[in-house]
Amino acid sequence: MIEVYSWPTPNGHKVHIMLEECRLAYRVHPVDIGAGEQFAPNFxxxxxxxxxxxxxxxxxxxxxxxxxxxxxxxxxxxxxxxxKLLPADVHGKYEVLQWLMFQMGGVGPLLGQAHHFRIYAPEKIDYAIDRYTNEARRLYSVINKRLAHSTYVGGGDYSIADIAIFPWLRSWKNQGVEMSDYPHLKGWFDEIAKRPAVQRGVEVLAGARKPLTDDKAREVLFGRRQMEQR
Incomplete structure (x- = not known):
């Protein structure tokens, strides 16, 4: 039994989906990041x-x-x-891995900044909103171009690259993106969303997430509490 310490965020959903796709037995331990549970010593x-x-x-x-x-x-x-979900041949494996790194180094951090400055920042800074909204659209364009010539992001087969990217694109409206502007990406997104394991994965802890509307949660996630040395 794999023990999973998680919360219903894009990064959490990646792992929930992967576990469901691989049909592995797991037990979820919620870590309420708005309440500061991520700072507990055992975590x-x-x-x-x-x-x-x-x-x-x-x-x-x-x-x-x-x-x-x-x-x-x-x-x-x-x-x-x-x-599962990573090619055994060397060429195929590295083709997938480059797109996994693209998600880890680009899609996640930059779409996260788009979320922050568009939705959560207490001060609306036009420069930051424009910068990260434009970067979100650029990243969507990169994926759209890839999917114009490839069935899946990592190649001909569904893989961990698709699993890594998909949860981050579920909040496209919050990122200032219009999904219909990227038809190849939209077709891929709609197909991935229909997978039973994906549907189960995104429902893990879905009822636990709360809007970040109170000052305490904002302080925990974005303020001084986040910067304390431990």
Whole structure:
């Protein structure tokens, strides 16, 4: 049984979807990031960057327990554990990995900034809103061009690259994007959204998430509490 420490965010949903796609047994432990539960010592012991998700697998490599943080690393681990959703051939594997890195280094951080400055920032800064909205649209364009010539983001087969990117695009309206402007991406998005494992994955903890409207949650996520040394 894999223990999953998570919250219903795009990065959390990546791991929920992967576990469902691989049909692995798992148990979810909610980590309410608006309430500051990510700073608890027992969570920091497995996720020192105080970010969800994290996992503990009692049946890790060589039968020894392993704990992992960072959603991309977890996807790679689960792909290796099950032999699923990452090509076995070297060429195919690296084709997928480059798009996984594209998500980790670009899609996640930059769309996260678009969310922050468009939705959550207490001060509306036009420069920041324009910069990250334009960057969101650029990233959507990159994916759209890729999908004009490829069935899936990582190549001909559904993979961890698709799983990593899909949850971040579910909030396209908040990012200032019009999905219909990217027809190849929209077709891919609609197909992925219909997958039963994806539908189950995005429902994990879905009822627990609360709007970030109070000052305490904002302070925990974006303010001084986030910057404290631990």
């Amino acid at each position: 920091l012991a497995i996720s020192p960057n105080n970010k969800i998700p994290a996992i503990t697998d009692p049946d890790g490599p060589d039968g020894k327990p392993i704990s992992l943080f960072e959603s991309g690393a977890i996807l790679l681990y689960l792909a290796g554990k099950t032999g």
